[in-house]
Amino acid sequence: MTFRIDAHLARQLSERARSRRVSQTEVLEAALASMLTPDQEERVEAVLTKRLDRISRQLERLEWHVELSNEAFAIFVRFWLTSNAPLPDEAMRAAQATGKKRYQAFVESLARRMEAGPKLREEVEG
Template identity: 70%
Template sequence: MKKPAVKRTFRLDAALCRELDERARSRRMTRTDIVEAALASLLTPDQEERLEAVLARRLDRLSRQIERLEWHIELSNETAALFIRSWLTNNPPLPDAALQAAQATGKKRWEAFVDTLARRMELGPKFQEEVSLGTRPGTHSSPAAK
């Protein structure tokens, strides 16, 4: 015996209607059956618990992403700090006579550095991958190569 039905008229977004039609075709169901199932799912008492579980999973994923970002930032900061300390410790100040030539050389070296950095950011390998894999910088090994 069929349950009594009540006819209702609703306006739906055209894109949502297309998705509904496609889902009905792919599952070989009527649009009414899909809408009824969706409404029943939405209106069930455990909906709040399911929503809470979905939100908890999303928050956990975001927390893990933030932890990875923190690690990357810390790695970058430590790398810069070690380089700066090493450079300041090992490079004496230049005499005034050599300053102009050093600045011209420095400009060329800076441009080469920026080009290399852009290439590595686009193509890799990233320094973080080298550190994570335990390889030495400059060996250009990547996860795909292993």
């Protein structure tokens, strides 16, 4: 049989066949078989259910990590506020200059850790 298909679809077909290392005929046959199978709706539902389950697990992990971050930050702030007395006005300018340098070092350290690790998650779950 000979069929004519849109140029865009022909490119997609060619790319899919190349990426899967199969012939274009095999890709077309699989697509037609899938489309003509009566239980197509059930397969689509199964695929969607599987994807939704995966997304749900990812969201649960994300929620756990956000909660961990919030708790760690809250503990740090509480500790810092209770262990550091306010500075007198005459020492404030020097403290601010030192604070800027320390903050820059913190940001650089954070960037290195985000790139290379180890991550807090690994230390906590470790």
